[in-house]
Amino acid sequence: xxxxxxAKANIASTLIRVSAVLYLVYYYLNGGRSASFQIAxxxxxxxxxxxxxxxxIRTGYKWAKWVLLLLLILTITPDAxxxxxxxxxxxxxxxxxxxxxxxxxxxxxxxxxxxKEGPVAEEI
Numbered sequence: 001x002x003x004x005x006x007a008k009a010n011i012a013s014t015l016i017r018v019s020a021v022l023y024l025v026y027y028y029l030n031g032g033r034s035a036s037f038q039i040a041x042x043x044x045x046x047x048x049x050x051x052x053x054x055x056x057i058r059t060g061y062k063w064a065k066w067v068l069l070l071l072l073i074l075t076i077t078p079d080a081x082x083x084x085x086x087x088x089x090x091x092x093x094x095x096x097x098x099x100x101x102x103x104x105x106x107x108x109x110x111x112x113x114x115x116k117e118g119p120v121a122e123e124i
Contacts, residue, residue, distance in 0.1 A: 006060070008110050013058035015107035016068070019100045020050040026100060029093040030086070057111065065111040072104055 003011070027043045049071070056064040079101055087094035 005115050008113065009057050009060060012065075012107035012110045013054040015103045015110070016050055016054040016057065019103040019107075020047050020054070022096050022100050022103070023047060023050065026093055026096045029090050029096065057107075065108065068104070068108055068111070072108060076101060076105075 023043070024047060053064050053068055053071075057068070079097060083094060083097060086097055
């Protein structure tokens with residue numbers, strides 16, 4: 001069974017949207033109420049970027065997967081470095097951070113999997 005490129009784009013878009021919702025939950029678990037204005041603004045910008053990427057991926061823009069790759073390269077390393085501190089502060093926030101990263105990585109992998117060609121007829 002092979003998925004069409006549009007089906008893969010729809011699934012990847014949904015995964016990114018779910019990760020955006022979980023990112024909002026992560027923000028509140030990490031003390032979002034007592035966060036500064038700059039952190040709240042950065043969170044809103046990150047959510048906006050994720051939701052825009054999900055929209056562009058769903059509509060079929062091929063460049064959106066490259067932007068997602070660039071963003072993941074820039075954010076995975078700090079997430080991995082801060083993960084022990086996150087688990088120490090709040091174990092639920094640490095688990096959500098791992099799930100967010102896994103959702104975004106799986107969406108990226110899904111977008112970069114090439115389409116399989118149809119079966120080739122054998123010559124007799």
